[in-house]
Amino acid sequence: MEELIQHLTPILKEVWGYIFPNxxxxxxxxxIVLYPYxxxxxxxxxxxxxxxxxxxVKELQPTYRLAMLTAMAFLIxxxxxxxxxxxxxxxxYEILITPNSASAMAMFGxxxxxxxxxxxxxxxxxxxxxxxxxxxxKETGIKKWIHKIISLFSKDISEKAIHFDxxxxxxxxxxxxxxxxxxxxxxxxxxxxxxxxxxWSSVLMPIVFLFSxxxxxxxxxxxxxxxxxxxxxxxxxxxCLDKLASYxxxxxxxDFSLEAxxxxxxxxxxxxxxxxxxxxxxxxxxxxxxxxxxxxxMLIPLAMISLIKIFKAPSDxxxxxxxxxxxxxxxxxxxxxxxxxxxxxxxxxxxxxxxxYKITFFGLEGFFASVVIxxxxxxxxxxxxxILPPWEEARNP
Amino acid sequence: xxxIWHKIPEQxxxxxxxxxxxxxxxxVANSLxxxxxxxxxxxxxxxxxxxxxxxxxxxxxxEACADCHDDLWKLKNANYHKNLSCEVCHGPSINHTNDPxxxxxxxxxxxxxxxxxxxxxxxxxxxxxxxxxxxxxxxxICVTCHNPHNPTPPQAPKECSACxxxxxxxxxxxxxxxxxxxxxxxxxxxxxxxxxxFRPTKPVDRxxxxxxxxxxxxxxxxxxxxxxxxxxxxxxxxxxxxxHLPEAQ
Amino acid sequence: MESNLKVIDKKxxxxxxxxxxxxxALAPIAFGLxxxxxxxxxxxxxxLKNGYVPSNHKWGMGIDINKCIGCGRCxxxxxxxxxxxxxxxxxxxxxxxxxxxxxxxxxxxxPNGSIDGFSNLSNSNRKLLRSFFVPKIxxxxxxxxxxxxxxxxATFIGExxxxxxxxxxxxxxxxxxxxxxxxxxxxxPETHTAEKCTFCYHRIVQDKVPxxxxxxxxxxxxxxxxxxxxxxxxxxxxxxxxxxxKPSLNTxxxxxxxxxxxxVK
Numbered sequence: 046m047e048e049l050i051q052h053l054t055p056i057l058k059e060v061w062g063y064i065f066p067n068x069x070x071x072x073x074x075x076x077i078v079l080y081p082y083x084x085x086x087x088x089x090x091x092x093x094x095x096x097x098x099x100x101x102v103k104e105l106q107p108t109y110r111l112a113m114l115t116a117m118a119f120l121i122x123x124x125x126x127x128x129x130x131x132x133x134x135x136x137x138y139e140i141l142i143t144p145n146s147a148s149a150m151a152m153f154g155x156x157x158x159x160x161x162x163x164x165x166x167x168x169x170x171x172x173x174x175x176x177x178x179x180x181x182x183k184e185t186g187i188k189k190w191i192h193k194i195i196s197l198f199s200k201d202i203s204e205k206a207i208h209f210d211x212x213x214x215x216x217x218x219x220x221x222x223x224x225x226x227x228x229x230x231x232x233x234x235x236x237x238x239x240x241x242x243x244x245w246s247s248v249l250m251p252i253v254f255l256f257s258x259x260x261x262x263x264x265x266x267x268x269x270x271x272x273x274x275x276x277x278x279x280x281x282x283x284x285c286l287d288k289l290a291s292y293x294x295x296x297x298x299x300d301f302s303l304e305a306x307x308x309x310x311x312x313x314x315x316x317x318x319x320x321x322x323x324x325x326x327x328x329x330x331x332x333x334x335x336x337x338x339x340x341x342x343m344l345i346p347l348a349m350i351s352l353i354k355i356f357k358a359p360s361d362x363x364x365x366x367x368x369x370x371x372x373x374x375x376x377x378x379x380x381x382x383x384x385x386x387x388x389x390x391x392x393x394x395x396x397x398x399x400x401x402y403k404i405t406f407f408g409l410e411g412f413f414a415s416v417v418i419x420x421x422x423x424x425x426x427x428x429x430x431x432i433l434p435p436w437e438e439a440r441n442p
Numbered sequence: 443x444x445x446i447w448h449k450i451p452e453q454x455x456x457x458x459x460x461x462x463x464x465x466x467x468x469x470v471a472n473s474l475x476x477x478x479x480x481x482x483x484x485x486x487x488x489x490x491x492x493x494x495x496x497x498x499x500x501x502x503x504x505e506a507c508a509d510c511h512d513d514l515w516k517l518k519n520a521n522y523h524k525n526l527s528c529e530v531c532h533g534p535s536i537n538h539t540n541d542p543x544x545x546x547x548x549x550x551x552x553x554x555x556x557x558x559x560x561x562x563x564x565x566x567x568x569x570x571x572x573x574x575x576x577x578x579x580x581x582x583i584c585v586t587c588h589n590p591h592n593p594t595p596p597q598a599p600k601e602c603s604a605c606x607x608x609x610x611x612x613x614x615x616x617x618x619x620x621x622x623x624x625x626x627x628x629x630x631x632x633x634x635x636x637x638x639x640f641r642p643t644k645p646v647d648r649x650x651x652x653x654x655x656x657x658x659x660x661x662x663x664x665x666x667x668x669x670x671x672x673x674x675x676x677x678x679x680x681x682x683x684x685x686h687l688p689e690a691q
Numbered sequence: 692m693e694s695n696l697k698v699i700d701k702k703x704x705x706x707x708x709x710x711x712x713x714x715x716a717l718a719p720i721a722f723g724l725x726x727x728x729x730x731x732x733x734x735x736x737x738x739l740k741n742g743y744v745p746s747n748h749k750w751g752m753g754i755d756i757n758k759c760i761g762c763g764r765c766x767x768x769x770x771x772x773x774x775x776x777x778x779x780x781x782x783x784x785x786x787x788x789x790x791x792x793x794x795x796x797x798x799x800x801x802p803n804g805s806i807d808g809f810s811n812l813s814n815s816n817r818k819l820l821r822s823f824f825v826p827k828i829x830x831x832x833x834x835x836x837x838x839x840x841x842x843x844x845a846t847f848i849g850e851x852x853x854x855x856x857x858x859x860x861x862x863x864x865x866x867x868x869x870x871x872x873x874x875x876x877x878x879x880p881e882t883h884t885a886e887k888c889t890f891c892y893h894r895i896v897q898d899k900v901p902x903x904x905x906x907x908x909x910x911x912x913x914x915x916x917x918x919x920x921x922x923x924x925x926x927x928x929x930x931x932x933x934x935x936x937k938p939s940l941n942t943x944x945x946x947x948x949x950x951x952x953x954x955v956k
Contacts, residue, residue, distance in 0.1 A: 046776065046880040053780050063799035065827075065874030066782045072865040072878065132863015132883030139843040139862060141468075142476045145485055150866050151842035162464070167457075174453065197456040209451050240940055241836060241872035394874050395956050397799055477860075483737045483745075486847035490857035495739050497893040500772045501902045523908075530764055530906045534771045559762045559908055564811055565788050565822035566760045570909075690818075 052405065062398025071390045071402050075415045076126035081232045081254065082382045083123040083422070088229035088255065089262010090116040091165070091221060093292070098218040104288040110435030111273070112266045113172065117165050118426035124157065125418050129409045149235045160228045164221040170195075171210045171217065173433055175202050179441040191432060229258040236385060243318035244325070244389040249307045256300040261378035263293045264371040269426070271368050277436070283360050290367050293374070294350045301343055321396045329391050329399060334384045342377010346370035500534035503527070507535070510542070514591050521592040522571075531555070531590065556584040562607045569637065571605055598634035605637065609686050616687040626650070626685065651679040737850070743896040746850040750890055751917040751945035752904070753927035754826050756952070758911035761786055761824035763805035765903035765912065770806075772891060772902035779803040781877045783888040784828040784903050789954055792817035797954050825955050826912065828903070829854060829875040829888035830936060830944030837867035837876060837887075846885060852917070852945055853892060858884040872937050890914070917945065 053069055060069065094112035096102045128134045144151035174196060181192035230251035236242075237250025247253075267289045274281050311319065326334055349366050352358075358366070387402050405411040482488035504527040508515040511528075518524060529535055529547075537545035550556075553575065562572040579587070587596050602623045603610035613619060623629070627642035645651070648670065654661040656670045674682070684690050738744050769784045770777055785804030791797050794817050802809065805824075813819070831854050838848050845861040848854050861884035868876045868885060879886040891901035895914075899905070904914040915924030927949065934951030935944045948955070 049880050050778050050780070053778075057779065063787075063801070066779060066785050066801055066804045067868075067874045067877040069780045070877065072868050127864075130864075132865075132878060133861070136843075136860070136862045138471075138475060139845075139860065142472045143480055143485070143844050145841055145844045147839045148842045148866070150840060150864065153842070170457075171453070197460065199452055199456055201452040206451060206453065209453065213453075235866075239836075239840075239870050241870055390869075394872055395799065397797070397956070480844070483850065484847055485844040487844075487857050487860055488737055490847075490855065490860065491737065491745065491849060492739055493857070493859065494855045494889055494892040495741075495743070495896045497773075499893060499897075499899075501768060501894075501899075501905050503894075503899045503905060525910050526908050527905050529768075530908055534768070558764070558808065559760055561808075562811070563761065563809060564819060565790065565809060565824055567757055567823075570760055 052403065056401055056403060059401045060398060061400075062393070063395055064393035064398040064400050065395055068393050068400060071387070071400060073386055073390060074130065074402070074410050075387075075404055075412060076130040076410055076418070078379070078382045078386045079126040079415050079418060080123060081229075081386070082261070082379050083119050083126070083419075084229055084232050085254065085258030085261045085378065085382070086265050086422075087116045087120045087123060087160075087262070088225040088258040089260065089264075090119070090266050091225045091262070092259050093263050093266055093289075095218045095222050095225075096292070098215055099222065102288065104282075104284050107282050107285045107437065108266055108270050108289065110172070110433075111270060111430075112262075113165070113169055114426060114429045114433065114435055115266055115269060115422075116262075117169060118422040118429055120157075120161055120165060121425060122418060122422045124153075125421070126415065127153075129414060129418070149231070149238055152231065156228055156231050160224050164217060164224045168214055168217040168221060169433070171213045174199060174210055175207055176439070176441050177433070178202050195432070226255055230255050236389065241394055242389050243316065244322060244392070245385065247307060247311075249303060249310075253300070253303050253307060256296060256303055257378050257381055259296045260293065260300050260374060263289060263296060264374040264378075267293065267367060267371045268375070271364065271371075279436075281364065283363070286364065286367055290350055290353075290363075290370075293371070294347070294354075297343065297347055297374070301347070304343075318396050321392045321399075325388060325392050325399060329401075330384055330388050333380050334388070337380040338377050338384055341373050342380055346373045346377075499536045501527075501529050502534075502536045502539040504529070506539045518591045521594060523591065523593055551583055551585060553583050556588075556590075564608060568608065569605065571637075572607060573604070574607060594635070598631075602629075613686040617689055618686065645680075648678055651685075655679075739896055741896065748851040749917045750852055750895060751831070751915070751924055751947065752828065752890070752901075753913035753915075753924050753931075753933075753947045753949065754828075755911050755913070755927075755931065755949040756823050756825055756955075757950045758909045759786065759824040759826055760909055760911075761788055761805060761809050762908060763808065764906045764908060765826060766804045766806050768902040768906040769888070772894075773889075775886070776880055779806075781880070781886070783875075783886070784826065787825045787827060787955075788822070789825060789952065790815075790822045791820045791952075791954060793820050799954075821952075823950075823952065825948075825952075826903075827873065827875070828946055829871075830873055830942065830946045831888075831890065833943035833945060834941060836870040836872065836940075836942060840866045840870040842866065846887075853890050853895075854887065855889055855892060856885050856887060858882055858886075861885050872940050872942065 049070075056069055090112045093105070094109050094116065097105045097109040128137055131137055140151055141154045144154060177192045177196040178200060179202070181189050181196060184192065233251035233254030236245040236254075237247050239245045267286070270289070271281065271286070311322070346369075349370050353363055353366050390400075391402065392399050406413055408414065477487050477489070479489040480487050483491075504515075507528040515528075518526070518528075531550055532547040535545075535547040538547045557573070557575045560572055562574045566572060584590075588594075599605060601610075606623075610623075623642075626645055629642040630640050632640040633642055649656075652670050653659055654665050655668055657667050659665075659667070679685070736744055736746055763786055766782060766785050769775065769782075773783055775781055775783055779802075782804040785801050787799055787801045787805075788809045789797065789799055790813065792815050796815055796817060798813070798815060800809070809824075831848075831852060833848075833852065835848055835854050838846055838854060841847075842864060843860060843862055845857045846854065846867055847857070858879075863878060863883045863885070865878055865885065868878065871887075876885055876887045878884070891899075891903075894901055900914045904912045913923050913927045915922035915927075917924060919925065924947075928947060931949035934948045934955075935946070936948070936951075937956065
């Protein structure tokens with residue numbers, strides 16, 4: 046408690062205008078910024094993967110399994126920031142045993158479980174089953190047993206069984222697309238349904254969340270593919286990269302239009318809250334929203350990719366531009382999450398003042414904890430690629 | 443039966459076992475972990491109502507004081523502080539009511555205490571008794587002159603400004619500064635002792651102001667005059683001119 | 692009176708209708724997933740140990756802004772009564788002072804929730820148009836956004852209309868704090884659970900008024916039953932023009948303000 050008081054006391058002096066006395070403590074910090082960012086990557090990566098199976102986009106085949114594993118790694122880590130920020134993480138099981146059916150947040154357990162178990166795990170299992178069985182036959186020691194357990198000791202690799210697997214991968218992907226929409230649209234709804242907060246309360250919120258998720262997921266797979274392939278000493282598939290970049294470009298156009306629509310709508314309707322929100326955007330959020338989210342994260346990558354497309358650039362230049370764009374997009378989307386989560390708490394619900402967010406460095410809700418949580422999915426992804434190699438050459442003929 | 447079992451693909455059988463295990467674990471955990479009183483009244487732990495009701499009292503409530511301090515209670519209730527609960531000044535006293543000898547309630551004697559309510563503040567409702575403590579017997583503690591249980595001032599205030607500080611401070615810099623309050627407000631003696639029960643009068647018509655400001659008025663020449671017939675005849679004067687500061691625009 | 696009653700009836704009907712639709716839409720999910728948890732239990736009248744039956748009451752509060760002198764005794768008493776940490780970041784009730792100037796400028800403040808008192812100094816060079824104090828408290832909404840969003844059922848509206856927190860069950864997710872339009876909730880720095888005004892539940896079940904009402908020197912706060920004729924609150928509602936905070940959000944507060952100014956949000 047002493048620590049908290051020491052943290053809050055200087056903030057008292059930095060408050061602009063009037064805020065309710067209970068609003069000095071800002072409740073959802075960087076961990077809650079991380080949560081929609083991570084789930085966004087899951088949904089985005091999955092939707093990218095499903096392009097291969099459902100829409101038969103052959104060019105993206107090299108990234109299919111990688112995208113699935115990426116989604117898995119991020120999904121496993123996604124609930125950690127939520128747990129970390131709870132006042133009582135040890136009571137978190139209550140959300141599963143007595144969920145309040147009126148609460149958007151209570152559905153988390155079910156949406157998450159559905160997506161993890163019914164969609165991702167199953168799809169990966171059916172996709173990899175034949176390979177796992179064959180790997181297990183060749184291997185010895187601990188790896189053999191890991192693969193045996195993962196395959197649930199399944200042995201049937203007859204033509205009929207493999208056909209059954211393929212059929213189900215497709216069915217699950219088809220179920221998976223609305224599920225991915227549900228997972229991230231639902232995260233948007235958690236914010237969009239708070240009528241007390243005019244910065245969040247918007248019917249567009251779930252859709253904006255979804256498309257920014259797709260943008261970030263595609264960009265993340267692109268980054269991972271461009272980093273991992275040279276490390277493995279392989280050639281980058283430029284056709285695949287072009288396709289990835291195209292999808293990134295289209296998703297960004299939709300995302301940009303939606304955000305612009307939201308922005309214009311707010312200004313045009315000019316409700317009670319418009320003055321404080323305008324002040325918020327032009328002051329506290331200027332750098333993170335206008336400069337980073339809009340210019341760096343959206344307009345510059347859009348311009349770069351379209352120039353590359355128009356002028357048919359050489360492939361080395363292309364690769365560099367794609368990579369830089371994808372990194373900028375990541376920064377931009379993280380900034381988007383920041384602007385929504387933190388921005389929505391910087392202004393008072395009295396609409397008369399602004400507070401500040403001072404990030405702490407140590408502790409469960411601090412900066413370092415969030416860096417660790419952000420790095421965890423990459424570690425997990427590394428482990429997953431060891432157990433379930435997503436590379437073409439690892440496939441059994 | 444056996445035929446159907448054989449027809450089910452191997453994968454499905456294995457996954458079903460896993461699914462059944464997961465569902466069973468969930469159901470068992472659910473029934474073990476859900477509190478027994480959850481959902482008895484609504485979607486919450488019914489026992490929580492009792493827990494909220496079981497918290498400790500700190501304020502006894504003024505009825506409890508009346509049991510022993512009958513005399514003070516009666517005195518207080520007959521005077522200005524009749525709406526005040528004892529614990530406003532004496533602090534939370536449940537301990538005192540439980541064990542009167544060991545726990546004594548606070549008795550604030552400091553000058554800083556009474557002014558929490560009675561210091562002049564521009565935002566306080568008019569007519570509420572306020573003083574400017576810097577000017578109001580600055581060296582004395584309040585209780586030397588005012589009995590807190592019967593705070594009637596030792597002498598009824600002579601000046602209107604004693605209670606109506608805001609108005610008198612505005613009026614003192616206006617062109618009406620030399621007009622006594624009682625010129626416009628007929629104030630009975632009783633208003634000083636029972637301010638809310640006996641209220642002063644207020645002027646009711648234009649002709650009242652016309653006594654000085656009409657063209658035919660027998661007043662000093664420097665007083666501004668208006669034509670009572672043509673000057674905004676549909677309004678009474680104080681709808682536009684604030685009588686305590688008439689020169690304000 | 693009769694037409695009034697009808698309007699209320701319709702409102703209730705509409706809400707139950709909306710609920711029915713929601714239930715229909717969610718039924719498959721609800722039965723599939725929650726079926727195991729939500730056992731059908733017989734509804735009986737819940738009674739506390741001292742004989743208090745929540746369903747026999749319906750509590751509310753009236754606040755007369757013209758009577759408030761901004762002394763802050765309510766905020767002090769509340770902190771005493773409810774063990775609220777005595778630092779300027781946590782309040783179950785507080786008092787705001789509004790100063791509205793000739794040019795339309797509005798200054799609002801609440802130094803330490805009113806406990807530190809209000810200074811006459813002003814940093815505006817304009818002339819004061821009007822000024823007043825506004826006590827704030829949990830509105831105990833009949834349509835409470837905080838209860839709606841609580842994921843585990845740790846905050847709830849009792850049958851007597853009081854919004855309570857089950858601090859044993861609260862996981863500390865702070866969604867309710869985000870959902871409250873009035874800033875009436877905070878996270879207790881020691882228990883790490885959500886906290887708010889309970890109308891001093893432990894007092895009202897013993898026929899005592901909440902601490903803030905007990906100590907208010909000018910009776911600016913009136914506490915009582917909303918549905919009983921011989922209640923000071925019902926008289927308050929009859930004698931005054933009443934306003935509520937943020938009516939557009941349809942939270943249906945049970946804290947009623949007399950002489951509420953348009954600038955109060």
